[in-house]
Amino acid sequence: MKKRALFASVAAVAMFAGMVGAASADEVTDGVARATENLAKYASTPEFVAPGEPFDAKACAAGKKMMSIPNNSGNPFLKGIIDRMKTAGAEVGLEVREWENQGQPAQWVQGIELATREKYDIIDLISGIDPGTVAPQLEAAKAAGVKVMTSHFYDPSFEQHPVVSSSLTIGFGEVGTILADWATVAAEGKANIALVISTDVPPTIPLVENFKKQLAANCPNCKIVQEINVGATEWGTKIQPAVQTAVQANPEINVIIPIYDSMSQFVVPALRLAGKTGEVKLATFNGTPFVLDFIAQGMADMDIGESLDWIAYATIDGHLRDACGLKTPTALNVPFYIFDKGNVAEAGAPAQFDTGYGDAYKSGFRTLWGL
Structure with missing residues (x-):
């Protein structure tokens, strides 16, 4: 079983936390440590567990x-x-x-x-x-x-x-937890987040609830700056302008979470047009190949794959x-399984749905x- 270090930033976060006050420093450091430990569970090559007894x-x-x-x-x-x-x-x-x-x-x-x-x-x-x-x-x-x-x-x-x-x-709730912990660690305990969601898709509800719950638990200095809700049939027309407007109007945004990765095909162009590529970190969920290719190209940072x-x-x-x-x-x-720049090559070049x-x-x- 392969396992890798997703982040090596706890020490760096401790240094950062020291600059924001003693009480806050402890909260930030402890929260990032908990988030890092949780993320490590998704850094190993997945193992098969039988879902039931054999049958014909x-x-x-x-x-x-x-x-x-x-x-x-x-x-x-x-x-x-x-x-x-x-x-x-x-x-x-x-x-x-x-x-x-x-x-x-x-x-x-x-x-x-x-x-x-x-x-x-x-x-x-x-x-x-x-x-x-x-x-x-x-x-x-x-x-x-x-x-x-x-x-x-x-x-x-x-x-x-x-x-x-x-x-x-x-x-889906577990996905929300992973995304929150990733934002916590990636932004060193100070994530200002734009969250792109679709409330007309029912699993969005537990995903977002757990995201917010985990963010509150592990990242006291993190906040959701803007929540962008776009219906599933309107992604192609509404996500790009909404994201572009959000990051331009709120320059403090440093993390964007489109909760389903097919949304990323509209988020990445929005960041490019706003001049924010590489400046705003992007994490998402599903493991769709073109999004894994975005990671390889430096246009996205993390995708929870399945x-x-x-x-x-x-x-x-x-x-x-x-x-x-x-x-x-x-x-x-x-x-x-978390894909990031450290292991995205395992998914192929170009990435494939089932590789890695x-x-x-x-x-x-x-x-x-x-x-």
Whole structure:
């Protein structure tokens, strides 16, 4: 297992803290030390942990079909997961289809209704569609014998909608904690933050709550200067001007956190136009390759990565267990891995979706599935 030092700045922070007063110095130094210790947990190459007992996945999947509906097919992260689910599903004989859409609820309804008519076994709502927004159609699907499942959507703190058979949760709150600790250490205990969020995506809520909670716990001199809330369907038109205006109007901003890394394609140009590239540190979450390339090019600083292929295998595994009446995991159990300038080369040049995480999960799932 590889492990690296994410930051070597605790001593430097102690020097900085000495300049801001004795009581504050202790708080800053202790907070940065706690944050540094927490970040170290995400510096090791991820290890595979079996999500359940072995089962005959081919026998379970025989003749079954799954419709995967993302909140928006324009999101490269979700597109990448579904493409890999098609491949992983094919290994055991599960047919996986994506219902392509542009993020409109009416389009989600069409996909649900088609899956119901064509007698799919599973509807997978992946990362963003609140089942409550399309509950009547999902209830009809359930009544017709289709199992409704979610993946990479609910935080463990969320209450699952009654129509949902099972959920493979992801630790969005944990992501918020990591981002807060990174900002604390990267800015040496004095982060002035612009936070870019989308409150219309439900997992944003625990992520931001934990971010603020962890920032308050470990960084008394840190503050959120501006919170920029942009709906998921408006990223392409509203993020860039909002970020550019924010950093120009608030020159004290030294950290920007677009909480989902596909937002970065609009944040990076905003920083460039404002003359802030390299001056304002950028950290985010998902591990999308073009953002990892931004790190390699010096236009971003950190991305919390998660292997899309690992997510795909874990989703197929969990959904098949549910579909066949087996005990189902309550989480994806896909580990987070911090990419920064010290290790981003591991992701490839150019970066790839699944490079840098190791491949223990592939043999792990294949063994579980009896392949």
